[in-house]
Amino acid sequence: MNRRFLFVSVVALLLASLGGLSVDAYHLQFADIDGRRVFLRWMQPTVRYSINTRAVPGVTTAQLQSVMARAFERWQNVGTAAIGFQFSGVTSAAPLEFDGLNTIGFLDEPELEGLLGLTLTTFDTVTGEVVESDIFFNSAEPWSAAADGETDRFDLESVAVHEAGHFVGLDHSPLGFFEERDGDVRLAGAEAIMFPFAFDPGNIGLRALRADDVAGVSSIYPDGGFATATGAIEGRVTLGGAGLYGAHVLALNVSTGALVGGFSLTGNGDFRIGGLEPGRYVIRVEPIDDIGVDNFFQDPSIPVDVGFRPTFLDRFVSVTAGSTSGNVDVQVATQ
Amino acid sequence: MVLKPADLGTLVGSARVIVHGRVVSLRAQSSNRTRIETLVTLDATDYFKGDLGREVTFVVPGGTLGRYRTVVSGAPQLAEGDEVVLFLGTRGPALPYLIRLGEGVFRVQRDARTGQRIVSRHPVVAESSVWQRVGRGTPASPLSVNDFGAMVRRLAGAAR
Numbered sequence: 172m173n174r175r176f177l178f179v180s181v182v183a184l185l186l187a188s189l190g191g192l193s194v195d196a197y198h199l200q201f202a203d204i205d206g207r208r209v210f211l212r213w214m215q216p217t218v219r220y221s222i223n224t225r226a227v228p229g230v231t232t233a234q235l236q237s238v239m240a241r242a243f244e245r246w247q248n249v250g251t252a253a254i255g256f257q258f259s260g261v262t263s264a265a266p267l268e269f270d271g272l273n274t275i276g277f278l279d280e281p282e283l284e285g286l287l288g289l290t291l292t293t294f295d296t297v298t299g300e301v302v303e304s305d306i307f308f309n310s311a312e313p314w315s316a317a318a319d320g321e322t323d324r325f326d327l328e329s330v331a332v333h334e335a336g337h338f339v340g341l342d343h344s345p346l347g348f349f350e351e352r353d354g355d356v357r358l359a360g361a362e363a364i365m366f367p368f369a370f371d372p373g374n375i376g377l378r379a380l381r382a383d384d385v386a387g388v389s390s391i392y393p394d395g396g397f398a399t400a401t402g403a404i405e406g407r408v409t410l411g412g413a414g415l416y417g418a419h420v421l422a423l424n425v426s427t428g429a430l431v432g433g434f435s436l437t438g439n440g441d442f443r444i445g446g447l448e449p450g451r452y453v454i455r456v457e458p459i460d461d462i463g464v465d466n467f468f469q470d471p472s473i474p475v476d477v478g479f480r481p482t483f484l485d486r487f488v489s490v491t492a493g494s495t496s497g498n499v500d501v502q503v504a505t506q
Numbered sequence: 507m508v509l510k511p512a513d514l515g516t517l518v519g520s521a522r523v524i525v526h527g528r529v530v531s532l533r534a535q536s537s538n539r540t541r542i543e544t545l546v547t548l549d550a551t552d553y554f555k556g557d558l559g560r561e562v563t564f565v566v567p568g569g570t571l572g573r574y575r576t577v578v579s580g581a582p583q584l585a586e587g588d589e590v591v592l593f594l595g596t597r598g599p600a601l602p603y604l605i606r607l608g609e610g611v612f613r614v615q616r617d618a619r620t621g622q623r624i625v626s627r628h629p630v631v632a633e634s635s636v637w638q639r640v641g642r643g644t645p646a647s648p649l650s651v652n653d654f655g656a657m658v659r660r661l662a663g664a665a666r
Contacts, residue, residue, distance in 0.1 A: 269541035285606050287508040293576045330508045337579050349640040351632035356511040368511050458643045460628045465582035465608030474615045481643040
């Protein structure tokens with residue numbers, strides 16, 4: 172069996188095991204300020220938050236407090252990240268008010284039909300330091316705080332873990348896929364908590380962090396040997412020799428199936444995917460043409476290129492601890 | 507932000523107004539409700555549903571005031587000159603708002619290879635009789651803004 176055939180076979184097997192999932196990556200919240208790229212992060216090691224007193228059918232204030240504690244714990248317990256959270260009490264202050272409190276609670280937002288939760292983060296554009304972050308859940312939707320979920324109610328914990336990810340500085344990941352039928356669309360799978368769509372009511376399958384989420388939070392608050400225990404892949408995505416902006420690049424660990432990824436984020440098509448466990452990786456590049464690009468890109472000045480075919484790099488990439496595998500160049504073709 | 511998945515027909519049904527145009531101005535302001543929000547004005551060139559006149563101003567959460575910026579993952583970062591198709595809701599005397607934030611924005615851009623004006627996202631139109639996976643990078647040609655408009659009008663007409 173030659174190496175190329177072996178590679179193609181392994182890719183086919185991996186995709187089969189994923190149900191054909193188009194894979195992807197973590198993405199950090201950032202802003203380009205005066206020519207500098209500023210990544211959002213908290214400067215203090217422990218961030219305090221308050222819980223609004225309002226209850227809704229299916230969720231008491233105490234249950235909301237417990238759910239948020241569990242949601243933050245999932246991020247706090249990542250061994251390669253150093254960020255902590257502390258409950259500072261209940262408050263009558265509403266989420267979204269600019270009051271110096273990091274407030275979490277329910278709000279009536281009937282105009283936000285279809286939206287389950289939202290995080291607003293305010294930061295200092297000079298330092299990148301987050302100064303306040305609030306989370307709200309839309310009380311117009313039916314919620315459940317039950318451990319096993321409830322039929323016809325959205326799982327609060329799943330949405331809370333996602334919003335807590337924004338709270339720490341993560342943006343959305345495109346690592347998920349949909350199914351459609353006769354006027355209906357549903358989430359069929361996700362490999363990142365930070366995928367911005369929910370499973371159907373009653374489904375509690377998206378509470379635990381995935382490899383993509385762990386790599387993301389660890390890259391913002393590295394600790395526990397993150398830099399020395401993991402490696403990175405760097406390269407370019409090009410079409411006809413020109414760099415592509417906004418191409419989604421996925422690294423799939425051949426041994427573990429862990430998926431971590433990122434985007435090409437320069438006009439030159441440069442990408443970097445960090446936080447990878449040592450091992451061999453399959454690299455895939457794909458356009459994000461099924462979800463609004465505004466879910467992923469804060470900078471509208473460069474059009475995101477989506478007019479190309481999903482493409483696999485025709486070789487494995489080996490990642491070793493504490494180093495970067497560079498010059499991983501993927502050439503894609505038009506559709 | 508976490509959304510319930512929706513197809514194009516649901517978006518069309520939820521929107522009171524669907525407009526194609528170009529962003530001509532943005533103005534950030536402070537708001538007790540959302541800290542910083544941005545008023546965006548669009549020069550409307552075509553309406554696919556409803557009509558709010560030659561110019562329409564709507565509100566988007568987030569923006570920059572002084573040295574502080576409020577970001578909302580999932581909300582669009584629009585800029586002057588952006589060509590877009592917007593799905594807007596209205597509620598009483600308040601300013602129109604985007605349906606589902608960034609999901610209510612279809613950006614229009616010139617295809618560098620064909621020169622055609624295309625929407626940057628393939629809308630999910632759920633018409634299969636059995637559950638089917640929605641693929642990425644499907645070999646279908648990019649959707650021109652005119653074809654997209656025709657699709658939206660058809661769905662809006664069917665919903666009446």
